[in-house]
Amino acid sequence: MNAVPLADRIAAGDPRAIARAISIIEDEAPGAADLARGIFARTGRAYLLGVTGPPGAGKSTLVDRLVAELRRAGRSIGVIAVDPTSPFTGGAILGDRVRMQAHASDPDVFIRSMATRGHLGGLARATGEAALVLDAAGKDLIIIETVGVGQDEVDIVRTADISIVVMVPGAGDDVQALKAGIMEIADIFAVNKADREGADRTVAAIDSVLALQTFAPGAWRPPVVKTEATTGRGVAELLAEVERFREHARPAAGSRQRVRAEFRLREILQRRFMQHIEHTVLDPGELDGIVDEISARRLDPYSAADMIVRRTLRKYTV
Amino acid sequence: MNAVPLADRIAAGDPRAIARAISIIEDEAPGAADLARGIFARTGRAYLLGVTGPPGAGKSTLVDRLVAELRRAGRSIGVIAVDPTSPFTGGAILGDRVRMQAHASDPDVFIRSMATRGHLGGLARATGEAALVLDAAGKDLIIIETVGVGQDEVDIVRTADISIVVMVPGAGDDVQALKAGIMEIADIFAVNKADREGADRTVAAIDSVLALQTFAPGAWRPPVVKTEATTGRGVAELLAEVERFREHARPAAGSRQRVRAEFRLREILQRRFMQHIEHTVLDPGELDGIVDEISARRLDPYSAADMIVRRTLRKYTV
Numbered sequence: 001m002n003a004v005p006l007a008d009r010i011a012a013g014d015p016r017a018i019a020r021a022i023s024i025i026e027d028e029a030p031g032a033a034d035l036a037r038g039i040f041a042r043t044g045r046a047y048l049l050g051v052t053g054p055p056g057a058g059k060s061t062l063v064d065r066l067v068a069e070l071r072r073a074g075r076s077i078g079v080i081a082v083d084p085t086s087p088f089t090g091g092a093i094l095g096d097r098v099r100m101q102a103h104a105s106d107p108d109v110f111i112r113s114m115a116t117r118g119h120l121g122g123l124a125r126a127t128g129e130a131a132l133v134l135d136a137a138g139k140d141l142i143i144i145e146t147v148g149v150g151q152d153e154v155d156i157v158r159t160a161d162i163s164i165v166v167m168v169p170g171a172g173d174d175v176q177a178l179k180a181g182i183m184e185i186a187d188i189f190a191v192n193k194a195d196r197e198g199a200d201r202t203v204a205a206i207d208s209v210l211a212l213q214t215f216a217p218g219a220w221r222p223p224v225v226k227t228e229a230t231t232g233r234g235v236a237e238l239l240a241e242v243e244r245f246r247e248h249a250r251p252a253a254g255s256r257q258r259v260r261a262e263f264r265l266r267e268i269l270q271r272r273f274m275q276h277i278e279h280t281v282l283d284p285g286e287l288d289g290i291v292d293e294i295s296a297r298r299l300d301p302y303s304a305a306d307m308i309v310r311r312t313l314r315k316y317t318v
Numbered sequence: 319m320n321a322v323p324l325a326d327r328i329a330a331g332d333p334r335a336i337a338r339a340i341s342i343i344e345d346e347a348p349g350a351a352d353l354a355r356g357i358f359a360r361t362g363r364a365y366l367l368g369v370t371g372p373p374g375a376g377k378s379t380l381v382d383r384l385v386a387e388l389r390r391a392g393r394s395i396g397v398i399a400v401d402p403t404s405p406f407t408g409g410a411i412l413g414d415r416v417r418m419q420a421h422a423s424d425p426d427v428f429i430r431s432m433a434t435r436g437h438l439g440g441l442a443r444a445t446g447e448a449a450l451v452l453d454a455a456g457k458d459l460i461i462i463e464t465v466g467v468g469q470d471e472v473d474i475v476r477t478a479d480i481s482i483v484v485m486v487p488g489a490g491d492d493v494q495a496l497k498a499g500i501m502e503i504a505d506i507f508a509v510n511k512a513d514r515e516g517a518d519r520t521v522a523a524i525d526s527v528l529a530l531q532t533f534a535p536g537a538w539r540p541p542v543v544k545t546e547a548t549t550g551r552g553v554a555e556l557l558a559e560v561e562r563f564r565e566h567a568r569p570a571a572g573s574r575q576r577v578r579a580e581f582r583l584r585e586i587l588q589r590r591f592m593q594h595i596e597h598t599v600l601d602p603g604e605l606d607g608i609v610d611e612i613s614a615r616r617l618d619p620y621s622a623a624d625m626i627v628r629r630t631l632r633k634y635t636v
Contacts, residue, residue, distance in 0.1 A: 262612075272623055297359055
């Protein structure tokens with residue numbers, strides 16, 4: 001046990017304390033709630049930047065470029081890379097190592113990969129809590145990078161302060177890809193690998209979909225920026241658009257904070273009640289038995305839930 | 319109000335009753351729980367086939383081919399297409415219309431598109447309940463088609479009896495795509511658009527990743543099938559593999575049923591408690607006030623949850 005409390009070491013920006021805190025929270029180890037409670041008052045200052053897009057769009061390379069550019073501007077950075085791991089390849093661990101090397105000597109950059117699987121309470125919870133730790137550690141900007149167009153990933157990015165959707169030439173040309181849930185969350189589009197054939201066609205395709213929408217006077221119209229993550233071309237323009245959006249959205253900044261607060265509260269409540277039911281209301285093994293009955297169609301899940309709710313609330317009557 | 323109860327009309331396979339029941343459940347309209355309870359005992363017979371893969375892989379066309387092939391074999395089919403809708407394009411509705419036409423005259427095919435957004439209680443809940451309705455309606459096979467590599471979509475497909483992951487030439491060549499969370503759920507791989515250049519390379523890439531894994535004697539090794547959904551080539555082979563897997567997995571069929579049962583019970587319980595808290599425990603508007611306090615960092619979400627849990631359980635003591 002360290003003499004200085006973990007929360008204070010996090011606040012001092014100690015990378016080992018940050019790493020340990022994220023692990024504790026990720027694994028829901030004992031003390032996770034107390035730790036999160038302890039750092040919460042120190043959070044709320046960081047700007048959360050979500051980056052999403054299909055696999056192979058070059059998001060990791062683009063995020064590395066963004067980090068380099070932001071470091072030149074003197075900002076401290078946290079990166080949470082949500083890495084869909086396969087049990088075959090162990091993706092997250094490999095990715096972590098490769099990515100850590102580039103910024104290994106820089107104490108103002110903290111990069112953490114998180115596997116999509118195996119989080120108690122879900123990926124969005126683990127990501128949100130890791131962002132809290134980095135926020136409490138004083139990072140100016142936290143980049144959350146997710147793969148794909150899944151609802152969970154979209155939710156993660158949606159609760160960020162700004163969302164960048166990364167597309168690649170070819171991928172955006174058919175309506176299929178454009179309607180794939182990501183159009184609606186983009187504050188900025190980055191067409192990466194812009195040196196490839198068809199980049200202008202992809203920009204035009206995005207523009208044509210945006211043209212279908214009417215924007216109220218003064219409303220934000222998502223810009224489309226061409227980038228080449230491998231060379232760094234367009235990255236400064238992308239960050240300029242991020243700054244422009246940040247200024248534009250400043251009056252409404254509180255509403256995304258509020259969405260995050262409500263999401264977090266509901267999530268904690270749901271877990272608390274499930275734990276209470278499993279450990280206090282039901283006898284050991286009873287939940288398994290109920291699931292067996294439902295599985296065999298001898299009991300329906302609605303009646304089972306009624307029974308459990310009744311017992312939970314009655315347990316406390318005299 | 320129809321004289322015949324909705325549950326009976328569903329059991330008779332009435333398409334309008336099925337459509338209405340899914341809407342009631344999707345919208346959590348009054349009577350949704352009673353309806354689900356009423357049909358539950360009639361479920362558990364259908365085989366659930368999950369189809370997932372990146373946008374643009376040709377999943378919809380492939381599913382249409384599967385439906386046509388299965389109809390020739392005399393099976394009745396339900397299709398739930400999870401359609402990531404953009405508010406710009408109204409994808410789900412458009413897709414629905416186009417797809418319905420092909421099988422419009424066939425009473426033994428029921429196709430329903432579901433948008434990824436706007437479901438009370440989440441997409442996985444809505445999809446699972448829609449599958450229950452189609453199961454109760456006597457469909458032999460229910461195909462659930464989702465886009466992407468998101469955790470939610472993967473969870474939906476994971477609880478199916480069999481999961482087909484659709485890849486396209488080119489997309490599977492880099493490790494990035496292969497590790498994208500979908501390797502681990504595939505019971506069968508379909509490399510679609512197999513007439514395209516690079517199809518064999520994609521098959522080889524999948525095989526090489528599979529080769530990294532050791533399969534226990536008698537364990538299922540996911541086969542890789544080349545398909546051309548536009549011409550129908552390979553679709554019969556794909557269905558033969560589905561049948562082969564079904565036979566192989568028959569001894570363990572109960573375990574996926576059990577996963578679905580537990581998922582459903584937990585999901586219902588969580589919603590019940592949240593509703594109870596919002597409508598009974600807290601005063602009107604109180605939750606909003608708590609969220610405001612958390613958002614302003616005057617209250618942390620863990621202490622807020624403690625307080626709400628205490629009040630919920632105390633409310634019933636004398």
